[in-house]
Amino acid sequence: MHQPQPYIGKLAVLYEGKDSLLPYEQLAECLSVPLYKSVDAQTPEMFFLAWRDGVLRLIDRELLKKGGLMVEIDPRNGEQRSWPAPKQGALAQAIGRKTQTVVDATTGWGQDSLAIYRMGYTVTCIERSPVMAALLADGFKRLAQLDWVQRLELPVPRLLFGNAIEHFAALKDQPPDCIYLDPMFPPKRKKSALAKKSMVVLRDLLGDDTDREQLFAAAMATAKKRVVVKSPDYADALGGKPDASYQGKLLRYDVYLLSE
Numbered sequence: 001m002h003q004p005q006p007y008i009g010k011l012a013v014l015y016e017g018k019d020s021l022l023p024y025e026q027l028a029e030c031l032s033v034p035l036y037k038s039v040d041a042q043t044p045e046m047f048f049l050a051w052r053d054g055v056l057r058l059i060d061r062e063l064l065k066k067g068g069l070m071v072e073i074d075p076r077n078g079e080q081r082s083w084p085a086p087k088q089g090a091l092a093q094a095i096g097r098k099t100q101t102v103v104d105a106t107t108g109w110g111q112d113s114l115a116i117y118r119m120g121y122t123v124t125c126i127e128r129s130p131v132m133a134a135l136l137a138d139g140f141k142r143l144a145q146l147d148w149v150q151r152l153e154l155p156v157p158r159l160l161f162g163n164a165i166e167h168f169a170a171l172k173d174q175p176p177d178c179i180y181l182d183p184m185f186p187p188k189r190k191k192s193a194l195a196k197k198s199m200v201v202l203r204d205l206l207g208d209d210t211d212r213e214q215l216f217a218a219a220m221a222t223a224k225k226r227v228v229v230k231s232p233d234y235a236d237a238l239g240g241k242p243d244a245s246y247q248g249k250l251l252r253y254d255v256y257l258l259s260e
């Protein structure tokens with residue numbers, strides 16, 4: 001995933017003939033992947049990007065007729081629909097009540113970033129995968145058009161593309177209170193029946209984040225008050241014994257405090 005053309009043979013852009021061709025051509029060029037107008041048995045790629053109903057989606061070849069995955073901008077099940085949502089639950093405890101600014105250095109599908117944003121924190125998102133960055137940019141564009149976001153004149157999260165370790169250098173003058181990390185860990189079993197489809201696709205497309213220790217060290221050298229690491233409950237704590245740990249469903253938020 002760190003090579004200049006990481007998606008060759010894995011991903012293509014698919015034009016389904018419904019809208020203007022230009023954005024599809026631009027996306028294919030920007031990601032250095034082929035552009036197809038149809039898919040057949042000879043097509044090698046497993047994943048396709050296409051706009052359906054005006055939303056950029058990542059479509060699994062086996063589920064070509066289905067909707068595809070997109071950055072979901074609506075609150076998760078059980079989350080309050082007002083803004084700011086109450087700072088409750090393990091994620092909020094880990095981020096901390098006094099925290100104001102959060103950098104999510106591993107944004108992925110943006111689900112944690114958006115939950116943190118909806119709780120009223122100021123969020124900056126970093127993502128190094130060009131395909132995930134394209135999906136996030138589309139999601140944040142839709143977010144900016146939502147009624148409540150416009151009514152409250154809320155800025156949407158800032159999205160930075162590239163390796164977070166490199167972006168941290170530019171944050172040193174105004175460090176965020178909290179840096180949030182959710183890198184991809186190797187799965188416990190080969191195929192987990194419990195893994196969410198979106199995370200399975202992410203692993204198939206990008207692989208594990210083998211440089212997560214360097215990312216943790218860089219985050220500790222950059223954050224002002226704390227670094228939070230989300231990890232599967234079976235994995236060792238990324239930075240050794242944390243100062244606090246909050247248990248979620250099959251996962252943990254490990255908190256490392258920094259003395260100012």
Ligand SMILES: C[S@@+](CC[C@H](N)C(=O)[O-])C[C@H]1O[C@@H](n2cnc3c(N)ncnc32)[C@H](O)[C@@H]1O
Pocket residue numbers: 105106107108109110111112113126127128129132162163164165182183184202206209215
């Ligand atoms: C497990 S996913 C994160 C899922 C995310 N928390 C969510 O709620 O959807 C990990 C993501 O972090 C990104 N990532 C990992 N290491 C990174 C780094 N050093 N810089 C930027 N992005 C990184 C990967 O490309 C991947 O998209």
